[in-house]
Every structure is written in structure tokens, then in C-alpha cells.
Amino acid sequence: GTGVVTATPEQGDVEYLSPVTIGGQTINMDFDSGSSDLWVFNTELAAGSQAGHSNFNPETSTTFQLLQGASFEISYGDGSGAAGNVGTDTVNIGGATVTNQAVELATAVSSSFVQDTQSNGLVGLAFSKLNTIKPVQQKTFFDNAIATLPIPVFTADLRHAAVGAYEFGNIDSTKFNGSLSWTDVNATSGFWQFSSQQFAVGTGPTMNLAGGQAIADTGTTLMIADPSIVNAYYSQVQGAVNNETVGGVTFPCAAQLPDLAVDIGGNYMATVRGDDINFSPVDAAGTTCFGGLQAGTAGGLQIYGDIMFKSQFVAFNGGNNSIGMAPHQ
Numbered sequence: 001g002t003g004v005v006t007a008t009p010e011q012g013d014v015e016y017l018s019p020v021t022i023g024g025q026t027i028n029m030d031f032d033s034g035s036s037d038l039w040v041f042n043t044e045l046a047a048g049s050q051a052g053h054s055n056f057n058p059e060t061s062t063t064f065q066l067l068q069g070a071s072f073e074i075s076y077g078d079g080s081g082a083a084g085n086v087g088t089d090t091v092n093i094g095g096a097t098v099t100n101q102a103v104e105l106a107t108a109v110s111s112s113f114v115q116d117t118q119s120n121g122l123v124g125l126a127f128s129k130l131n132t133i134k135p136v137q138q139k140t141f142f143d144n145a146i147a148t149l150p151i152p153v154f155t156a157d158l159r160h161a162a163v164g165a166y167e168f169g170n171i172d173s174t175k176f177n178g179s180l181s182w183t184d185v186n187a188t189s190g191f192w193q194f195s196s197q198q199f200a201v202g203t204g205p206t207m208n209l210a211g212g213q214a215i216a217d218t219g220t221t222l223m224i225a226d227p228s229i230v231n232a233y234y235s236q237v238q239g240a241v242n243n244e245t246v247g248g249v250t251f252p253c254a255a256q257l258p259d260l261a262v263d264i265g266g267n268y269m270a271t272v273r274g275d276d277i278n279f280s281p282v283d284a285a286g287t288t289c290f291g292g293l294q295a296g297t298a299g300g301l302q303i304y305g306d307i308m309f310k311s312q313f314v315a316f317n318g319g320n321n322s323i324g325m326a327p328h329q
């Protein structure tokens with residue numbers, strides 16, 4: 001069957017949380033199309049790390065089974081990480097259910113996870129080749145569910161400061177304008193990766209980024225693009241500066257921010273709303289604001305995170321490895 005759950009933004013749209021039922025216990029988790037482990041805060045974790053979180057208790061689940069000798073250890077792009085043991089349990093996301101899903105029980109988590117008490121773990125939705133479980137790699141929830149879904153798709157409908165949704169096995173055409181533009185994904189990296197070789201700032205000319213590649217990553221808050229895009233964009237914003245202290249580009253909060261259009265696989269120019277690129281104030285007075293568009297390394301893999309998802313409804317097709325996009329309704 002299909003499954004649909006709410007995707008509720010934390011304050012400032014830092015991340016989006018969705019309810020997941022594991023062995024009958026419902027826990028709010030961060031759905032991450034940029035990784036492939038499902039790990040959860042749990043009662044095996046040190047009490048200090050458990051504090052403030054919803055902690056899965058494998059002992060009170062009648063369907064949990066330890067996966068003897070299995071462990072995981074994951075490091076994320078932002079330097080955070082988690083590690084621990086592994087079991088299997090019944091995982092239900094809005095009705096879409098997998099009876100033998102690998103559930104990773106963290107026994108160690110980095111401080112950024114401990115401090116974020118609204119998030120109690122991640123649901124990895126990238127390709128299973130990135131799963132970190134050893135000695136035998138396990139599948140993601142989507143990989144396990146795909147055969148039972150009416151269509152082999154999940155969709156992300158993330159909104160600025162409003163509740164959106166993740167849906168498995170159905171594409172709700174009331175949630176986007178027009179029709180989806182589909183692009184082939186190169187799954188070799190294990191990410192939902194596509195070419196992105198052109199961009200335009202506001203009503204300006206289309207510019208080239210030869211060889212540009214990007215991934216669609218719901219677990220990344222911002223939009224990390226090639227320096228050539230970032231420089232071209234902020235050259236159009238009065239008062240924009242690269243603020244080393246703050247760690248990225250800032251500008252006056254009153255600035256008028258242009259839209260940014262980026263090429264998706266040569267088939268579609270996805271427009272990212274300028275308003276969403278005004279991400280958050282860095283000072284109490286709300287005078288200086290931090291950009292939702294920041295620079296990665298030149299020629300590196302670009303990461304189109306929540307800043308893009310707030311403008312675009314995205315469908316992930318695991319049947320033919322493609323991504324569909326259209327502006328939100």
C-alpha cells in the first residue's frame with residue numbers, strides 16, 4: 001500500500017521531521033535522501049544522550065530481532081556521525097510497511113544530534129549501496145518497500161515554515177503546478193545525482209557550468225553550489241559579503257533577493273525563490289542575514305538541499321532511477 005506522513009519544519013526550516021512507527025513505537029525522524037542508514041535514538045544510548053529525545057526501546061517491541069554481530073558507523077557531510085548495533089523490526093511510514101527493515105540502534109551520536117532534541121534519528125533514502133552496516137550491508141526502507149508500492153516512487157513536498165509531506169507509492173498531482181519534468185539519475189555514487197550545467201540569476205542570461213553535477217538531498221538544510229554560481233548570484237545582491245566569521249555569505253536582511261534557476265539534467269530549469277535564499281538572521285537585531293545559497297568547492301558535487309525543495313515538488317523514482325520536479329502548487 002501507499003504511505004503519507006507530515007514533514008514538519010523545525011524552527012527556521014533547519015530540518016524536517018516525520019513520524020515513523022518502529023515496532024509499534026512512533027518516533028519523529030529526519031528523512032534524508034542524501035544517506036542510506038535508518039538509525040534511531042534508543043534506550044541503549046547513554047542516558048545523557050537520550051535526554052530530551054524519544055528513544056526506541058527494542059525490549060518492549062514484540063517484533064524486534066537483534067541482527068547478531070552487525071554494526072554501523074556513519075559520518076555525514078557536515079562532520080556529524082553515529083554508530084551502534086543493528087536489528088530488524090516492522091517499520092511503518094504513514095501506512096507503507098516493511099516487516100524486516102534494518103533498524104540501526106545508535107550507541108554513540110555526535111553532539112549536534114544530541115542537541116537537536118526534536119530529531120530522533122534519520123531515515124536514509126539514497127541508494128542502498130551507501131548503507132554502512134557490516135559485515136552484511138542492508139537495504140533502505142524505500143528499497144525494501146518498493147516492490148509492495150503501487151508505483152516505485154517516493155515524493156518530497158517540503159514547505160517554508162509550513163507542514164508538508166513525504167509520500168510513498170503515489171504522486172499527488174494536486175501538490176504541484178503543471179506536470180513533472182523527469183531527469184535520469186546517475187546512481188553510481190549512491191546519491192540521487194544528475195547533471196546541472198546551466199543556471200540563471202533573476203532575469204539575467206543563462207550561464208554555463210561545464211560538467212556541473214548535483215544531488216537532491218532532503219537532509220541538507222541549504223543549497224551548496226559551485227562558487228561560479230554563488231558569485232554570480234550574490235553579485236546581484238547589494239551588501240552581500242563573504243563573512244568568514246559567520247562562515248558564509250551574508251547580506252542586509254532588507255535586501256531584495258533574485259530568484260535562481262538551475263538546470264536539472266538538461267531537461268528543466270528549476271526556479272528557487274529568492275525569498276527562500278534569505279535563510280536566517282545572524283544578529284539579534286535581524287539586520288544581517290545568512291544566505292541559503294552557499295559555495296561548495298569549485299568543480300565539486302553540488303548539494304541541492306531544502307532551500308531548493310521549498311520551491312520544487314520532487315518525485316524520486318527507484319524503478320527507473322529518475323527524478324521528477326515541478327513548482328509547488
Ligand SMILES: N[C@H]1[C@H](O)[C@@H](Sc2ccccc2)[C@@H]2OC[C@H]1O2
Pocket residue numbers: 015030032033034035076077078080112113116122217218219220221
Ligand atoms: N545528507 C545530510 C545529512 O542528513 C545531515 S545529518 C545531520 C547532522 C546534524 C543535524 C541534522 C542532520 C548532514 O548534513 C548534510 C548531510 O549530512
